[in-house]
Amino acid sequence: MKRKLTLKSIAKEMDVSISTVSKALRDSPEISEETREKIKAYAKLYNYKPNNIALSLKNRKTNTIGVIIPQIVHHFFTTVIRGIEAEARENNYNVIICLSNNDFDKEVLNMELLANGSTDGFILSVSKETMQKEDYHHLNEVIEQGMPVVMFDRVVEGIACDRVLINDTQGAKKGVSHLIRSGCRKIGIITSEDYVSVGRLRTEGYLDAHDDFGIEVDENRILKLDNIDDLGEGSKKRIKEFILNNDLDGLFTVNELFAVYAARVIAQSGKSIPDDISIVCFTDGELSEHMVPSITAVSQHGEEMGRKAASILINKLERPEDETEEYGTTYIETSLIERESTRKLLR
Amino acid sequence: MKRKLTLKSIAKEMDVSISTVSKALRDSPEISEETREKIKAYAKLYNYKPNNIALSLKNRKTNTIGVIIPQIVHHFFTTVIRGIEAEARENNYNVIICLSNNDFDKEVLNMELLANGSTDGFILSVSKETMQKEDYHHLNEVIEQGMPVVMFDRVVEGIACDRVLINDTQGAKKGVSHLIRSGCRKIGIITSEDYVSVGRLRTEGYLDAHDDFGIEVDENRILKLDNIDDLGEGSKKRIKEFILNNDLDGLFTVNELFAVYAARVIAQSGKSIPDDISIVCFTDGELSEHMVPSITAVSQHGEEMGRKAASILINKLERPEDETEEYGTTYIETSLIERESTRKLLR
DNA sequence: TTAACCAACTAAATCGATTAAGTTTACTTG
DNA sequence: CAAGTAAACTTAATCGATTTAGTTGGTTAA
Numbered sequence: 055m056k057r058k059l060t061l062k063s064i065a066k067e068m069d070v071s072i073s074t075v076s077k078a079l080r081d082s083p084e085i086s087e088e089t090r091e092k093i094k095a096y097a098k099l100y101n102y103k104p105n106n107i108a109l110s111l112k113n114r115k116t117n118t119i120g121v122i123i124p125q126i127v128h129h130f131f132t133t134v135i136r137g138i139e140a141e142a143r144e145n146n147y148n149v150i151i152c153l154s155n156n157d158f159d160k161e162v163l164n165m166e167l168l169a170n171g172s173t174d175g176f177i178l179s180v181s182k183e184t185m186q187k188e189d190y191h192h193l194n195e196v197i198e199q200g201m202p203v204v205m206f207d208r209v210v211e212g213i214a215c216d217r218v219l220i221n222d223t224q225g226a227k228k229g230v231s232h233l234i235r236s237g238c239r240k241i242g243i244i245t246s247e248d249y250v251s252v253g254r255l256r257t258e259g260y261l262d263a264h265d266d267f268g269i270e271v272d273e274n275r276i277l278k279l280d281n282i283d284d285l286g287e288g289s290k291k292r293i294k295e296f297i298l299n300n301d302l303d304g305l306f307t308v309n310e311l312f313a314v315y316a317a318r319v320i321a322q323s324g325k326s327i328p329d330d331i332s333i334v335c336f337t338d339g340e341l342s343e344h345m346v347p348s349i350t351a352v353s354q355h356g357e358e359m360g361r362k363a364a365s366i367l368i369n370k371l372e373r374p375e376d377e378t379e380e381y382g383t384t385y386i387e388t389s390l391i392e393r394e395s396t397r398k399l400l401r
Numbered sequence: 402m403k404r405k406l407t408l409k410s411i412a413k414e415m416d417v418s419i420s421t422v423s424k425a426l427r428d429s430p431e432i433s434e435e436t437r438e439k440i441k442a443y444a445k446l447y448n449y450k451p452n453n454i455a456l457s458l459k460n461r462k463t464n465t466i467g468v469i470i471p472q473i474v475h476h477f478f479t480t481v482i483r484g485i486e487a488e489a490r491e492n493n494y495n496v497i498i499c500l501s502n503n504d505f506d507k508e509v510l511n512m513e514l515l516a517n518g519s520t521d522g523f524i525l526s527v528s529k530e531t532m533q534k535e536d537y538h539h540l541n542e543v544i545e546q547g548m549p550v551v552m553f554d555r556v557v558e559g560i561a562c563d564r565v566l567i568n569d570t571q572g573a574k575k576g577v578s579h580l581i582r583s584g585c586r587k588i589g590i591i592t593s594e595d596y597v598s599v600g601r602l603r604t605e606g607y608l609d610a611h612d613d614f615g616i617e618v619d620e621n622r623i624l625k626l627d628n629i630d631d632l633g634e635g636s637k638k639r640i641k642e643f644i645l646n647n648d649l650d651g652l653f654t655v656n657e658l659f660a661v662y663a664a665r666v667i668a669q670s671g672k673s674i675p676d677d678i679s680i681v682c683f684t685d686g687e688l689s690e691h692m693v694p695s696i697t698a699v700s701q702h703g704e705e706m707g708r709k710a711a712s713i714l715i716n717k718l719e720r721p722e723d724e725t726e727e728y729g730t731t732y733i734e735t736s737l738i739e740r741e742s743t744r745k746l747l748r
Numbered sequence: 749t750t751a752a753c754c755a756a757c758t759a760a761a762t763c764g765a766t767t768a769a770g771t772t773t774a775c776t777t778g
Numbered sequence: 779c780a781a782g783t784a785a786a787c788t789t790a791a792t793c794g795a796t797t798t799a800g801t802t803g804g805t806t807a808a
C-alpha cells in the first residue's frame with residue numbers, strides 16, 4: 055500500500071522546502087522555471103492531488119453544498135438533486151445529500167453535523183414533522199453562523215433565506231382548468247391537510263380554477279388526507295369511499311400515488327378513464343408516465359428547480375460580503391403534460 | 402453574524418490555554434474538577450461543536466463513506482442508499498452520495514474528488530460505460546492508497562474488494578419457475594446484452610429454470626436490448642415486435658420498465674393478463690406495485706443490500722490493520738412478490 | 749533542608765496546504 | 779567598492795483540534 059503523496063513527501067524527495075513545492079505547483083513566478091518544471095513533472099508522474107480536507111481547513115471553505123431532503127425515494131426529489139448536482143459541478147462545488155426521513159430530530163442532527171465544517175451552505179426541503187412542530191432553531195442557528203440557506207418545495211416563513219418554489223397554486227389551477235375545459239363539471243380533489251404547504255396551495259389552485267370558470271365548489275368533493283408522502287391502508291380506504299360515494303366526472307390529485315390508486319378504484323367500479331372520469335395529477339413521475347392509461351400530469355420541472363436553488367446558493371457563497379440581507383422567492387413555472395387520462399381538447 | 406466557537410476562542414475568553422480547553426472537554430483527569438466544569442458549562446452554553454474538518458485532518462479519518470451510483474432515479478438504488486444511510490448512522494458514519502450518470506469520466510472524477518481526503522472508503526455500483534471500457538484504474542488507485550471498496554449490484558471481476566450481490570441467477574430462476582408452475586410453457590424474456598452483468602446472470606436464471614423443468618428454450622423468445630436503464634423509442638419498438646410476433650403465454654423481464662411497456666402492448670393487442678400472458682419482472686419498485694394489473698416481481702431487498710455493504714465497509718475501516726487481503730462476496734437472497742400479473746398456484 | 753514528586757497547567761508538534769515575511773546569493777550600479 | 783536589488787529559496791504562521799512533552803508551584807519524605 056503506497057501512502058498518498060503530500061507536499062511534504064514531495065519536498066523531501068526533491069530536496070526542497072514544502073513551500074517551494076506548493077508554489078511550483080501553483081505556477082508562482084518566485085520559483086525558477088527549471089525547478090518548477092521538475093516539481094510539476096514529478097507531481098504529475100506520481101499523480102499528486104492536494105488533500106481537500108487540508109484545503110478546506112486552510113481556506114475555511116469546503117466548496118460543498120449540503121442538501122437535506124425528506125425522502126429520496128420520491129422521483130421529484132431525485133430530479134431536483136440531479137439539477138443541484140449539475141449546477142454544482144459546473145461551478146466546482148460538491149454535493150452532500152442527507153435524508154431526514156421526514157423526521158425532525160434527524161433533520162436537526164444532519165444540519166448540525168454538516169454545519170460543523172462540512173459544508174458552506176444548505177439547500178433543504180423542510181420535513182413534515184418540522185412543519186408541524188414549527189421549531190426552526192436549527193435553521194436560524196446555521197444562518198446566524200453565516201451559512202446561506204435556500205429552501206425549496208416545502209418552505210416555511212420567517213426564516214432569513216432564499217426560497218425556490220413551484221408555483222403550486224398556478225400549477226393546480228392549470229390542471230383543474232384543463233379538466234374543466236375538457237368538459238368536466240363535477241371535479242373532485244384529493245389533497246393533504248392544510249399544514250403541508252404544497253397541499254394547501256394546490257387546494258387553492260383548485261378553488262381558483264372553479265372561480266375563474268364560475269363553477270360552484272362542492273365541499274364534499276374535497277378529500278384531505280393526512281399523509282401526502284405515501285399511501286397507507288387508511289388513505290386507500292378513504293380514497294375508495296371518496297370515489298365511490300361521489301358522482302365525479304373529473305379528478306385532480308396532489309400527487310401521483312393518489313391518482314394511481316384512484317384510477318384503480320375507478321377501473322374496478324367499471325367506469326372508464328377518461329370518458330367517465332378524467333384524471334390530472336400533480337407531479338410528473340414514472341408512475342403517471344407508464345401507467346395504463348398514462349396520466350395527464352402537472353410537471354414540476356424538478357431539475358430546473360434544483361439548478362436554480364444551487365445557483366442562488368453558489369451566488370451567495372461566492373460573494374459573501376454582499377450581505378444585503380435581501381432574500382427572494384423564485385417561482386418555477388409548471389407545465390401540463392397531456393396524456394391518456396384526459397380527453398383531448400378541441401382548439 | 403456570530404463567529405463559530407473554537408477551542409481558541411474559548412481559551413481566550415476563559416483565560417486558559419487551548420490544550421486545557423480541549424482536555425477539559427474530553428474529561429481529562431489532568432484538569433481540575435473546577436476548571437473542567439467551568440469550561441464545560443461555557444461550551445454548553447454557547448453550543449460548542451468541534452470542527453469536523455479539523456478533526457478529519459488531525460485524525461486522518463473522515464468517518465465518511467462515499468457512495469457512487471449510476472443513477473439515483475432508480476427506485477432500487479434509492480432503497481440501497483436508505484440501507485447504507487441507516488447502517489452508517491448507527492455506526493457514526495456519514496454518507497456522501499455522488500452520481501455517475503452511467504458516465505465513465507464522471508465516475509473517475511467523483512472517485513478522485515472523494516478520495517482526496519473526503520471519505521475513508523467507497524461503496525459503488527459500476528457505471529455501464531466503465532463496464533464496456535473495462536478500465537478500472539480509478540478503482541485500483543484508491544485501493545492502492547488503502548481505501549477499502551465494496552461493490553454492489555453491478556460489479557466487475559479482478560478488483561481487490563468485497564462484493565455484495567443480488568443472487569441474480571437464482572432470482573430470475575425463481576421468477577421463471579413461478580411462471581412455469583402456473584402453467585406457462587412458452588415464456589419469453591426481455592433482457593440486456595451480456596456485457597451488463599445483471600442482464601447476463603438473469604438470462605442464465607431463465608435458462609436454468611427451463612432446464613430444471615425439462616422445457617426446451619426457443620432462442621426467438623429471448624430479446625436482448627442494449628439499454629437496461631431506460632426505455633427509448635428503439636427499445637419500445639423492439640419490445641412491441643417481440644410481443645406481437647411471438648406466441649407467448651408468459652413473460653419475464655429483467656426490469657420493471659420493460660414489463661410495464663410489454664403489459665401495455667399486450668393489453669392493446671386485446672390479450673388479457675394474466676390469463677393469456679402472465680408476467681413476472683425483476684426489481685420490486687413503485688411501478689410494479691401500483692400498475693393495473695400489479696406485476697408479480699422478484700424483490701431485490703435493496704435496503705438489506707445497502708446495510709450489508711455499509712456494514713462490510715465499516716468493518717474494514719474499523720480494523721484497518723486486519724489486512725488479511727481476503728475479499729468475499731455476499732449474496733442477498735431475492736424473494737418473489739406475487740401480484741395480479743400471474744395466476745395463483747394451486748398448492 | 750532539599751531532592752523528589754505530584755497536581756494542574758502550558759508549549760509545541762502534528763495533520764496538509766497556503767502565504768506573508770524573512771534569508772541567501774549573485775549581480776548591478778553610482 | 780559598498781550599497782542596493784532582484785531571483786530563488788526557506789521559515790514560520792495559519793486554519794482547528796489533539797496530544798506529547800515540558801513547566802510551575804506546592805507538598806512531602808529523608
